[in-house]
Amino acid sequence: MKFSKAGSAAAVIAALALTATACGGGDDIKSPSASPAGNGGKKIAVGIKFDQPGLALKKPDGTYAGFDVDVARYVAKELGYGPDQIEFKKAPSAQREQLIKNGDVKFIVASYSINDKRKQQVDFAGPYFLAHQDLLVRAGDNSITKPEDLNSKKLCSVTGSTSAQNVKDKLAPKADLQEFGTYSECLTGLENKVVDALTTDDSILAGYAAQPEHQGKFRLTGLSMSDERYGIGLKKGDTELQSKINTALKKMVQDGSWDRAVQANFGPAGYKNAPAPQVTEGS
Template sequence: MRSRLSPLARLFGAVATLGLVLAGCSSPGEIKDPTPIAGATTFSKLRIGISFDQPGVGTASEAGESDGVTVGKDAKGFDVDTATYIAKALGVPAESITWVKADPVDRERLIEDGKVDLVLSSYTITEDRKRRVDFAGPYFVAHQDLLVRRNDEELTGPDRLKGRTLCAAANTTSAQNVLNRYQGDVALVQPNTFSECVKRLTTGDVDAVTTDDIILAGFAALPANKGVLRVLNKGFSDEPYGIAMPKGSGQLVTQVNQALTSYIADGSWKASLERNVGPSGYKIPDPPTPGK
């Protein structure tokens, strides 16, 4: 027998169905305010070095110079969210952060010269760097990959690099990995920034850009590069990102690791990645364990 429902019952049924559909939809989570760390090192403000030209990871507009460094405004990206969360856990509100431009060639110098308090700039932890700075983290593990022109069907992975010209920013593990693995087989160009590398790729001056997959995904997702560039997704190294600070900062390292642990546990870490790099199609990995 065919049941007969009143218009009001049909309306309630439709609303209930819509609610189930919406409940099943996933959306980026929320970046939460951290609980202040008890006994944290007292800061009234923080100068934090970030990349100004890495979409999804760290971008900012130059806003002038202060104390001999370039400072920025409108900072955004995964590194920026991470830095802001840590600052709040140390008792520093977002408006008391000064964003300092930290290109790969300048990161150690900025810390050693006292120009910044922290650096979060897709900064891989290495033994050589630990001789000059202290690191908290890791807070993310990326993998070195290749960005190529979409119509290049011959360059399908790192095993096809012989005779090619690659571009990687100077003073990066990406550049050093190429020199260690492919010296004599490839030509390596090393400008100061990866944005310059991407520019050279689009104009045909180099065959590929190589750096961390999360950085390449951000460049590939830019409107100007969609349908023009693609990431090969053939990662060939592990790149654990750390938060750098001056040597001898043992207590601060511990406190920052506490903040990172909360950042991951309360869902803010994943929410930031979903918001900043999720739209590019980048597959978000499992989080690392800070301090390990």
């Protein structure tokens, strides 16, 4: 008797299952938790800086914030990856090309200026931002008002960056170039009078100067010594990925996400950014 009831129950369940399949309900109704992650649940490794306030900063709680971070997340989303599928990897200036060549990252969003020398080793998508090279000096130092004033002074930037070399080659050939591993080290050297000026893009400098612990200690000179077109670095020859990233960047501008990210990350510093540049790489 008990066996018969169990058999009847099983038959009812089977019939219901067949009915649901016939109606297509099994395909259309899924609980969110059962939905598969994008790209089969695979993760994507993205290179960013970890120490650039306003652009890309790894915070003490292990989260990431900044304009480059927002761009990276938007692009990854358009490639089919959710926030929990992004694995951020530290991409110091001197290691960016090698990280891409080795396949350690899929792409890099790290204040990565597009230039011909780098394009011999990697390809770029974008550009997605236009910055200008400037100088950061101590607030009370009025001896540096133009690039030529750097002659015989100690100028700091990070290893692998083109900024300091640009000043030494074209503007102040007698500058004493000091290369440190990170911009944070340069900033500490500037505060302690080990160096006289820090040079890189104005967006990066503004991010540092705006930090609560640094407010009032430094000033930007307001010199626009070069145009720096930030691009997204990727493996050379990967035209398919380049095209997809370019499409994502254009969409980010068109739907207003680019402007919102700029305001959220640079607005507090009072930084006046240039409009979104036209995407030209790969076209």
